[in-house]
Amino acid sequence: MHKSKRLLRPHSRLSHLANMIQAPYSTVWDCCCDHGLLGMSLLNAGYADEVIFVDVLENIMTSLTDRLVQDFPQNQYRWQVRCDDIKNIVVPNADSQLFIIAGVGPHQTTEFIDSLCASAPDTAFDLLICSVHGSYSVRQTLINQGYRLKAERIICDKNRFYEAIYVSKSADQTLVDTGSQMWNWPDPMHQDYWHRTVGHYQQKAKNDSAQFQPIVERYQLLRAAIENTAGIIQKQR
Ligand SMILES: C[S@@+](CC[C@H](N)C(=O)[O-])C[C@H]1O[C@@H](n2cnc3c(N)ncnc32)[C@H](O)[C@@H]1O
Structure with missing residues (x-):
């Protein structure tokens, strides 16, 4: 892969998410990765030693594997493709991991957060969440799981709004259910x-x-x- 090759549309939802990440991580999990654009972009830019792509759709994961083999040869990049339900993932006991969950509804997002946390109650990991609607309930889940705020953004992409919520249990700021620092009220x-x-x-x-x-x-x-x-x-x- 050429470093200059652009995988994400500038100012798109996914490029906002990539820009928020405070790299590097040892492992970034691109959960519900679909075509894997976000994870590939992070791999390309060196945001993590390893990127793990997870999605349930077998055909998509087969084409993603073909693309990764071609564009990210395994003698230069570390990646894994897992065709599985996020609810089957057991978070490994390792330092410096980020799980990204983006592009699914609030109910599923909440289920995935709870499932990842329940799989490894004593392992710390960061989360970058961008659900489709319903950020209020997602925030409540994160607060209940003991997460604190690293950064948050309101994103408008193709006339649809999203909240990007980046959290860690060791972050300095309190996470608020309605959002806090992301609001810039003079902005129409x-x-x-x-x-x-x-x-x-x-x-x-x-x-x-x-x-x-x-x-x-x-x-x-x-x-x-x-x-x-x-x-x-x-x-x-
Ligand atoms: C709209 S895509 C989101 C792609 C990308 N994350 C984004 O934000 O643009 C939603 C993906 O979630 C996957 N998905 C839905 N439920 C899942 C589950 N339980 N486990 C893993 N992947 C799941 C679907 O197969 C689909 O590819």
């Missing part, structure tokens, strides 16, 4: 994301107020806090 794109998120939970609260109204209120509180801080900063200027 972030305001749009806030409105869509609150609108989504308001809609759900119409059928199940007990479950979803508290979530609406969490986001409203967050907005009030952000606007309050922005007002204080403006007054100080």
